[in-house]
Amino acid sequence: MILLTRKAEFSASHYYWVPEWTEEENRRAFGKCANRNGHGHNYTLEVTVAGEIDQKTGFVVDLKELKDVIEREVMSVYDHRHLNLEVPEFASKMPTTENIAIAIWDRLDGKIAGAKLHRVRVYEMADLFADYYGEQ
């Protein structure tokens, strides 16, 4: 078994806001991130798959297919979007780095022919990232 990882980038807006809380409570918890006009990031996504190497091609997974799945399931929905306002899973969940990693896992899991999704890593900035390995 071997692991293969592909990176991709998307640019998106978000804010942090708990509707049950007052403005003051949100400000105290999330600081500048509670600004409801939103702010944004260049997110970096790493998708890791695990599998056996095809003896003929030497590949675990068809790289073009992997790229297409990431494009179709994630990029076309997240890139250049406001996560809170336009991406369904964040209508009721906060678009934190942790929740984005889980949401991307759910979008990709079971869609990659011939390999198992192993890990989703999401960087919000170079100094902050989340890793999700699925439910275990």
Place this chain on the structure above:
Amino acid sequence: MILLTRKAEFSASHYYWVPEWTEEENRRAFGKCANRNGHGHNYTLEVTVAGEIDQKTGFVVDLKELKDVIEREVMSVYDHRHLNLEVPEFASKMPTTENIAIAIWDRLDGKIAGAKLHRVRVYEMADLFADYYGEQ
């Protein structure tokens, strides 16, 4: 004369939209960037100053002061903001990488004690940046 450069980062939202154009014209010109919910970036700013070295301290400029000026004049206004909606200079100008570089120049020029502003570089993403050297 020597040049000294300090980097800083801010996260902000923006969109591209020419009010005199129809939605279709804006879409054609700016693609996904015309989405008015906004999308965002981790911008990297490089501020370069030019000056003579102080013989005693060996510095062109007091690094803490330089950091404070950048914080006060740029970061406190741009970071975690929606550029179109919250930063005055972009009420009437498109927040392109080029215009952001010029706007930051205008905010910093003349404010750095003991040195001359030489260049402002702004990265919107790792593969796109603008350089401004002031009017010449």
Place this chain on the structure above:
Amino acid sequence: MILLTRKAEFSASHYYWVPEWTEEENRRAFGKCANRNGHGHNYTLEVTVAGEIDQKTGFVVDLKELKDVIEREVMSVYDHRHLNLEVPEFASKMPTTENIAIAIWDRLDGKIAGAKLHRVRVYEMADLFADYYGEQ
């Protein structure tokens, strides 16, 4: 369960020297690193915590608290210090990348409210790093 990682940087001096060895033995084992005036690095620290996501906030851990703990327990003691001369754990232990990772683990373990310390990674330079997952 999900993992969240935050990076931080500190600049410090160190040298490698086994007191029971002669200068020649130290030079042979450690080369230029045995220079007792010390040399230095920009260390990069990655702190990874594991936990459950708070359903309301979407966070595994309060990011500001995590930053404060890293600042208080590590940065304030290591940054701009000579590790051999000023940091207690290296009075009797060599400040190698490996030992630094373990020492930082010991400083942080049990101090992060609501999450478990999962991994400490320390880069001495871009091409050399150590990972510690605690005693297992």
Place this chain on the structure above:
Amino acid sequence: MILLTRKAEFSASHYYWVPEWTEEENRRAFGKCANRNGHGHNYTLEVTVAGEIDQKTGFVVDLKELKDVIEREVMSVYDHRHLNLEVPEFASKMPTTENIAIAIWDRLDGKIAGAKLHRVRVYEMADLFADYYGEQ
């Protein structure tokens, strides 16, 4: 137990070509990578070893020895070479990122005094890498 990782870089050429397939089949499967004049990459290799820390030196492994083993077993064979034409293991196997990681594992495994090979990671480009942990 602790993990220590060292990076190294090599520049090499390769192409993808299954001899049992026609030119058209190869083109369809591998696109531009099927060009038999070859194309090349700056590969980045990360070698991770696991072991106990020597109480006297504070090291898991002698860093110079580790560098020498990587140089002798991998760099001297792969660097500035055409992988398909000059490296024996790729006479009959495709030099994909996955197969390169396994081949480097096989070259290094058992050769690092005092520590166990834990992982080999190979980056073909910044956005594509393979990880191999040995047969398990």
Place this chain on the structure above:
Amino acid sequence: MILLTRKAEFSASHYYWVPEWTEEENRRAFGKCANRNGHGHNYTLEVTVAGEIDQKTGFVVDLKELKDVIEREVMSVYDHRHLNLEVPEFASKMPTTENIAIAIWDRLDGKIAGAKLHRVRVYEMADLFADYYGEQ
């Protein structure tokens, strides 16, 4: 006037060989780079254009057009190619980083609508790059 820079990457093979020299002379001058099977790199290209900002759009140049020109004039010819064997300008010139920068300048100069080509930078590896500003 403002400068805008866009990066792109291509992967290619090359070797260094002066036909008038013996194998020994080539080896002495170019070391491993004289291996005629070729070796390769992930080249990074930075294209900088200079111009006036369009008052309506805020852009110096249409980014999509700039990308298309780079794709058509450079990427489609250089990417996944053996520079010595497949790219016409290197039939009689060595594909050094310097010559690649000049050749890309010649390919792009005069083709970028509304802006002047200002600089071409080519990285062969992260630690080696050439800059060309045209004939002056």
Place this chain on the structure above:
Amino acid sequence: MILLTRKAEFSASHYYWVPEWTEEENRRAFGKCANRNGHGHNYTLEVTVAGEIDQKTGFVVDLKELKDVIEREVMSVYDHRHLNLEVPEFASKMPTTENIAIAIWDRLDGKIAGAKLHRVRVYEMADLFADYYGEQ
């Protein structure tokens, strides 16, 4: 004319201290950098040379010679050293990023056969660097 740049790295210690000032004045001016045990950095050096391309080889300068000059004139003196205590030019000058850039210029200027030294850039950290172009 074309420019060629080569990077190199060195690890060194330093501190900031003006002997005519009291401890309190030094602390006020330099903060943690005034700690006389020293602290350290992984410095990155970029050496840019300008020249004409040799029509036969395609090179502005022999890359191995350039590397050797940098090694002999800079690396062997600065790497793994305490700049204040061991490098002669910093006995009487503060080892700031600015002064290090000038000192490296003075060490390299006139020593690079066949090309002119154009610029010396020194990064103290990823977010701080100085550029020196010689006296003009």
